[in-house]
Amino acid sequence: xxTEVKESRNVKTGTQAVxxxxxxxxxxxxxxxVVNAEQAxxxxxxxxxxxxxxxxxxxDIRAEGGVSRMSxxxxxxxxxxxxxxxxxxxxxxxxxxxxxxxxxxxxDCIDESEVLTPADEEYHVDxxxxxxxxxxxxxxxxxxxxxxGEGAAxxxxxxxxxxxxxxxxxxxxxxxxxxxxxxxxxxxxxLMTYAKEIxxxxxxxxxxxxxxxxxxxxxxxxxxxxxxxxxxxxQMGVDGVFVGSGIFKSGNPQKRAEAIVKATTYxxxxxxxxEVSKNLGEPMVGLTVKSLGPNETLAQRGW
Amino acid sequence: xxxxxxxLLIGVLALQGAFIEHRQAVERLGARSLEIRFKEQLQxxxxxxxxxxxxxxxxxxxxxxxxxxYSEITKLGASGKLPIYGTCMGxxxxxxxxxxxxxxxxxxxxxxxxxxxxxxxxxxxxxDLDISAISMxxxxxxxxxxxxxxxxxxxxxAKENVQVLAEFxxxxxxxxxxxxxxxxxxxxxxxxxxxxxxFLDQVCTxxxxxxxxxxxTFQYEVSTSKS
Numbered sequence: 001x002x003t004e005v006k007e008s009r010n011v012k013t014g015t016q017a018v019x020x021x022x023x024x025x026x027x028x029x030x031x032x033x034v035v036n037a038e039q040a041x042x043x044x045x046x047x048x049x050x051x052x053x054x055x056x057x058x059x060d061i062r063a064e065g066g067v068s069r070m071s072x073x074x075x076x077x078x079x080x081x082x083x084x085x086x087x088x089x090x091x092x093x094x095x096x097x098x099x100x101x102x103x104x105x106x107x108d109c110i111d112e113s114e115v116l117t118p119a120d121e122e123y124h125v126d127x128x129x130x131x132x133x134x135x136x137x138x139x140x141x142x143x144x145x146x147x148x149g150e151g152a153a154x155x156x157x158x159x160x161x162x163x164x165x166x167x168x169x170x171x172x173x174x175x176x177x178x179x180x181x182x183x184x185x186x187x188x189x190x191l192m193t194y195a196k197e198i199x200x201x202x203x204x205x206x207x208x209x210x211x212x213x214x215x216x217x218x219x220x221x222x223x224x225x226x227x228x229x230x231x232x233x234x235q236m237g238v239d240g241v242f243v244g245s246g247i248f249k250s251g252n253p254q255k256r257a258e259a260i261v262k263a264t265t266y267x268x269x270x271x272x273x274x275e276v277s278k279n280l281g282e283p284m285v286g287l288t289v290k291s292l293g294p295n296e297t298l299a300q301r302g303w
Numbered sequence: 304x305x306x307x308x309x310x311l312l313i314g315v316l317a318l319q320g321a322f323i324e325h326r327q328a329v330e331r332l333g334a335r336s337l338e339i340r341f342k343e344q345l346q347x348x349x350x351x352x353x354x355x356x357x358x359x360x361x362x363x364x365x366x367x368x369x370x371x372x373y374s375e376i377t378k379l380g381a382s383g384k385l386p387i388y389g390t391c392m393g394x395x396x397x398x399x400x401x402x403x404x405x406x407x408x409x410x411x412x413x414x415x416x417x418x419x420x421x422x423x424x425x426x427x428x429x430x431d432l433d434i435s436a437i438s439m440x441x442x443x444x445x446x447x448x449x450x451x452x453x454x455x456x457x458x459x460x461a462k463e464n465v466q467v468l469a470e471f472x473x474x475x476x477x478x479x480x481x482x483x484x485x486x487x488x489x490x491x492x493x494x495x496x497x498x499x500x501x502f503l504d505q506v507c508t509x510x511x512x513x514x515x516x517x518x519x520t521f522q523y524e525v526s527t528s529k530s
Contacts, residue, residue, distance in 0.1 A: 264319075
């Protein structure tokens with residue numbers, strides 16, 4: 001009898017609905033980069049919907065150079081222990097063993113991230129093989145649909161991490177959201193050629209046309225440093241924001257984190273935005289994307 | 304009672320989380336919806352949905368920006384006037400007790416919940432649920448409901464005045480206490496509208512039952528005679 005009951009329940013983990021569902025619960029929220037448990041607790045107390053564990057924040061990766069990898073598993077485990085909100089962690093592009101390790105550690109989502117040094121210059125991780133969801137970066141609709149085709153359950157703009165310059169996040173959000181709008185009015189006979197041009201799976205192109213949106217949640221990331229930056233991207237139509245170096249490289253991380261959380265909820269209310277933006281202390285030291293050399297941008301990693 | 308359903312205006316708490324999915328679900332059933340971010344918006348709604356999201360984030364917002372919104376929801380919920388449906392995190396917010404946590408709650412429903420009861424995301428799951436409350440009207444509604452549990456809480460204790468409508472692993476996953484209704488799973492991320500229909504037809508309509516007792520009793524009899 002108990003066996004029969006169990007069978008009729010048909011319990012399944014790692015289904016598409018379960019993987020895509022987690023990011024749906026994070027919408028309208030802020031996901032913050034942290035390098036240790038202490039920062040994770042500050043982020044949680046400030047109202048982050050999730051934290052992203054990585055070895056060094058992007059601004060330090062830029063400044064220090066060298067190969068950037070998955071965090072020390074002991075640090076990841078300590079972060080998982082320290083907070084009740086979901087924990088994400090970054091693995092290198094194509095490094096499916098780092099991803100396997102992160103899944104074992106009990107993280108809730110993996111970011112296959114261009115912020116770390118790519119482990120494979122040809123192939124991304126087959127994300128459909130994992131039980132937990134993946135988030136990936138994209139600069140345009142074709143790249144987003146390739147990652148979703150590989151099993152990504154959440155997308156984010158690449159932006160240009162570690163700069164505090166929001167211009168690339170804006171560019172990528174406009175590219176993706178604009179392409180989706182244009183696709184909705186594209187005649188059906190043009191879809192296959194369009195899919196070929198942008199290098200995207202045809203079935204996903206068709207689905208985006210029908211639904212007028214990506215089949216997964218789409219956040220902004222890469223260069224968001226102020227409450228106004230977060231609200232800008234939210235008004236443009238993203239589902240939420242990632243903030244990397246912008247918080248823990250600023251003068252008052254806790255206060256800035258809280259302000260960005262409030263700005264992400266009340267993104268359409270300039271009075272509240274003005275109020276929460278007051279007296280936040282020094283923002284992170286910025287680095288304009290235009291000042292970067294052709295090989296210094298992180299967004300060009302991945303394809 | 305489709306004519307009543309069409310006129311309903313359902314508020315969805317929109318501070319953070321999957322509020323758009325709930326709006327789409329009630330609109331597909333013919334109701335109207337409104338995103339709630341300020342207490343003034345609560346005045347004209349016929350029911351409120353508290354969606355899934357992160358309770359620590361909402362906790363923070365509720366204390367620092369939306370405090371009066373919360374006390375107003377508590378007041379309306381406690382008076383029995385406002386039907387409220389909490390999904391996942393919404394269950395945590397409606398509960399009187401949260402195991403091991405001292406965070407903001409509306410303190411309305413006689414249940415004790417445990418956050419992240421099933422573990423991290425890799426333990427999140429979907430399971431078929433047998434729910435007679437949503438299956439009684441027509442035979443085509445009798446198939447199991449696809450319950451999607453995402454880092455879900457569990458209801459570890461419910462007082463006798465709480466009606467348990469579905470269970471999983473021996474614990475309640477869908478429950479009701481008069482105008483308060485909760486599911487620890489997420490019907491809004493599926494295409495199955497039966498849970499939202501239950502909320503609109505059974506919970507929101509019983510609000511009107513308090514106000515217009517005789518009329519609603521008659522309608523109730525009509526609807527049960529069909530089943």
